[in-house]
Amino acid sequence: MPSRAELPVGAETRGEAARQAPPAATLRPTHRSPLRPTHRSPLHPGAWWLWALALGTAATRTTNPLLLALLIATSAYVVATCRPNAPxxxxxxxxxxxxxxVLLIRLVFAVALGSPIPGTHVIVTLPEIPLPDWAQGIRLGGKVTVETVLVALYDGLRLATLLICVGAANSLANPTRLLKSLPGALYEIGVAVVVALTYAPNLIADVQRLRAARRLRGRPDSGVRGLVQVALPVLEGALERSVALAAAMDARGYGRTAEVPRRVRRTTTALTLGGLLGVCAGTYGLLTAEGGTYGLPVLLAGLAAALAGLRLGGRRSPRTCYRPDRWDARAWLVAGSGAAVAALLTLAADRTPEALSPGVIPLTAPTLPLWPAAAVLLGLLPSFISPAPRHPTAPKEPS
Known part of the structure; x- marks a missing residue:
């Protein structure tokens, strides 16, 4: 062992500092690194679709433009808060x-083709084109009244709100993960639906990418010329994507079925068909005044039979699901918030129809009913339950 005189310069000082330093176990970081990722399981995609469809159902129960605008604002805020960063x-x-x-087309048709709703507040009188006798009930031009425009505006806004709610579901729910959550009996149908749903987002991403590339090259990306020159690469990319999808499906054995006993197949067919007929009969009973007593029991029995048929039909699809999405408490809360909005607006349409469907004849200004508006605000619950993960940023260097 070398003596103290043989140690290199500074070795003694370093040894003293090491002996005086606290043990490694007692060292604690002074701050948490913002680059540390937060792992949180994503929300079940079915919950997003149930939430969006429930908001769309609520939109069909009213023509009040204030409530419809509130529904649009609710869906837009949730999309802005919870939408992931994906194509x-x-x-x-x-x-x-x-x-x-759609709203503009509805207004143009109401102005150009007229409306059977009588009105006294004339906006403008267009030149009317005479039509033959077999086209009675249809007119081209003529008087355009405020009542006609308002009826077209209310109906078009309701349909526009429904489309916006469907767009919110497309932006929030991952279609690939939604396919994983389908039962085995609906897998082949689900693949076709998922391919159809992903066509529009992929097409939009291709158009944005090609327009950005053309702008960087100094080429026109708008107008008829830019549209024609962008459309051909987009269609070519869609064709290549479809060929690659077909090859991937073939390699994974798409369409392969397992052998099941004949008795199970017949039972599955009987339960599925009987359940669907029961759902149709129960729904008809709920919508009519005479079938109010048997409508709900028949509907519940039909749903149970249809679900049992789908459960048995899943045996013909020999596939497994890797890390399936779990329907947790957050999914129940998100779906429940949308269902609460639909149920409360349906109740309000029965209790106070004049508030949810403002009159046009005589002409009255729409008002915002308080408790239906508060019910619509329940749809904001997903923005607090499942916000989009924030991307970490690097810490700033100290000055």
Whole structure:
């Protein structure tokens, strides 16, 4: 062992500092690194679809433009708060533009083709084109009244709100994970639906990418010329994607079925068909005044039979699901918030129909009913339960 005189310069000092330093176990970080990721399981995609469809159902129960605007604002806030950073999540703006186009088309048809609703407040009188006798009930041009425009506006806004709610579901729910959650009997149908749902987001992403590339190259990306030159690469990419999808499905054995006994197949068919007929009969009974007593029991029995048939039909699909999404408490709360909005607006439409369907003849201004508006605000619950994960940023260097 070397003596103290043989140690290199500074070794003694370093040894003293090491002996005086606290043990490693007692060292604690002074701050938490913001780069540390937070792992949280994503929400079940079915909960997003149930929430969005429930908001759409609530929109069908009213023509009040204030309530419809509140529903649109609710869905937009939830999408802005909970939408992930993914290509398929960018379709909300497209659905919003589609809803505006539907609203404008509805107004143009009401102005150009007229309406059977009588009105006294004339806005403008257009030149009327005479039509033959077999086209009675239809007119081109003529008087355009405030009542006609308002009826068209209310109906178009209701349909636009429904489209925007569907767009919110497309932006929030991952279609691939939604396919994993389907029962085995609906797997093949689900694949076709998922391919159809992902077509629009992928098309939008391709158009945005190609337009950005053309702008960087100094080429036009708008107008007829830009549209024609962008459309061909987009269609080519869609064709290549479809061929790759077909090859992947073939490699994974898509369409392969397992052998099940004939008795199980017949039982599955009987339960599924009988359940669907029971659902139709029960729904008809609930919608009519005469079938109020048997409507709900028949509907529940039909649902139970249909679910049992789907459960048995899943035996013909020999596939497994890797790490399936769990329906946890957050999914129940999200779906329940949408169902509460639909149920409360349905109740309000029965109790106070004049508040949810403002009159046009005589002409009255729509008012915002308080407790239906508060019920719509329940749809904001997902923004507090399942917000989108924030991307960590690097810490700032101390000055």
């Amino acid at each position: 398929w999540a960018r379709s909300y703006s497209v659905f919003f533009k589609l809803a505006l186009a």
